[in-house]
Amino acid sequence: MPLFESDRRKEEDRIREEKRLPPGQSLTLKFPVLHYGPVPPFKPSTWDFRVWGAVEEEKSWNWNEFLALPRTQIKMDIHCVTRWSKADTLWEGVSLKAMVAAGFFKIKPNVTHVMQHAEHGYTTNLPLDVALQDNFLMATHFEGEPLSPDHGYPLRGVIGHIPAQDDLESPYLWKGAKWLRSLEFMTADRLGFWEKAGYHNRADVWDEERFR
Numbered sequence: 001m002p003l004f005e006s007d008r009r010k011e012e013d014r015i016r017e018e019k020r021l022p023p024g025q026s027l028t029l030k031f032p033v034l035h036y037g038p039v040p041p042f043k044p045s046t047w048d049f050r051v052w053g054a055v056e057e058e059k060s061w062n063w064n065e066f067l068a069l070p071r072t073q074i075k076m077d078i079h080c081v082t083r084w085s086k087a088d089t090l091w092e093g094v095s096l097k098a099m100v101a102a103g104f105f106k107i108k109p110n111v112t113h114v115m116q117h118a119e120h121g122y123t124t125n126l127p128l129d130v131a132l133q134d135n136f137l138m139a140t141h142f143e144g145e146p147l148s149p150d151h152g153y154p155l156r157g158v159i160g161h162i163p164a165q166d167d168l169e170s171p172y173l174w175k176g177a178k179w180l181r182s183l184e185f186m187t188a189d190r191l192g193f194w195e196k197a198g199y200h201n202r203a204d205v206w207d208e209e210r211f212r
């Protein structure tokens with residue numbers, strides 16, 4: 001189905017009316033692809049997902065074990081720092097909050113931040129309390145289908161804004177790492193890839209925290 005500019009504008013007006021369009025953003029009906037470097041291959045036989053750093057016991061899951069973890073679906077608006085936003089995107093995967101609540105591993109009490117580590121060394125940091133919000137998901141599926149390689153297959157962090165949960169902090173989309181391989185629990189903050197390059201550390205979309 002072709003995408004008409006008139007359709008886009010109508011939808012953008014609706015989202016703006018509902019106060020879901022952050023300052024400086026425009027709505028897209030497409031799904032742009034943005035990343036640094038090449039798309040990594042996925043080898044199910046060697047892939048694992050690890051939690052490490054300040055945890056009681058480091059753990060890892062192979063691909064089949066990861067797929068067997070309890071699953072969560074969330075619908076949210078995603079906002080890229082390059083000024084496009086996409087509304088009502090549906091994600092499915094594993095919630096860090098649910099994983100911790102179910103006792104799959106234990107975070108040490110002095111943890112303050114979490115680093116997502118992806119293939120090829122991409123990293124991005126979040127405060128622990130933000131990573132434990134409902135709007136952070138380790139997603140395997142987008143709109144009911146496995147992620148495409150471009151969008152992070154087999155696993156990506158994703159963070160956005162849940163319209164009915166305005167109290168949650170909502171960072172820009174770079175705070176979700178595509179091709180996610182591990183979470184490092186940290187007792188002090190450290191900057192990730194774009195954060196080191198001058199992007200804002202907190203990255204709140206409503207305060208337009210794009211760059212430092």
Ligand SMILES: Nc1nc2c(c(=O)[nH]1)N[C@H]1C(S)=C(S)[C@@H](COP(=O)(O)O)O[C@H]1N2
Binds near residue numbers: 035080122173175179
């Ligand atoms: N591994 C990895 N994850 C990444 C990036 C990257 O360069 N490498 N770029 C981030 C940025 S800047 C954005 S805007 C989103 C884009 O996600 P998308 O390509 O699915 O739209 O991925 C984020 N996650």
Ligand SMILES: [Mo]
Binds near residue numbers: 080173174
């Ligand atoms: Mo981005």
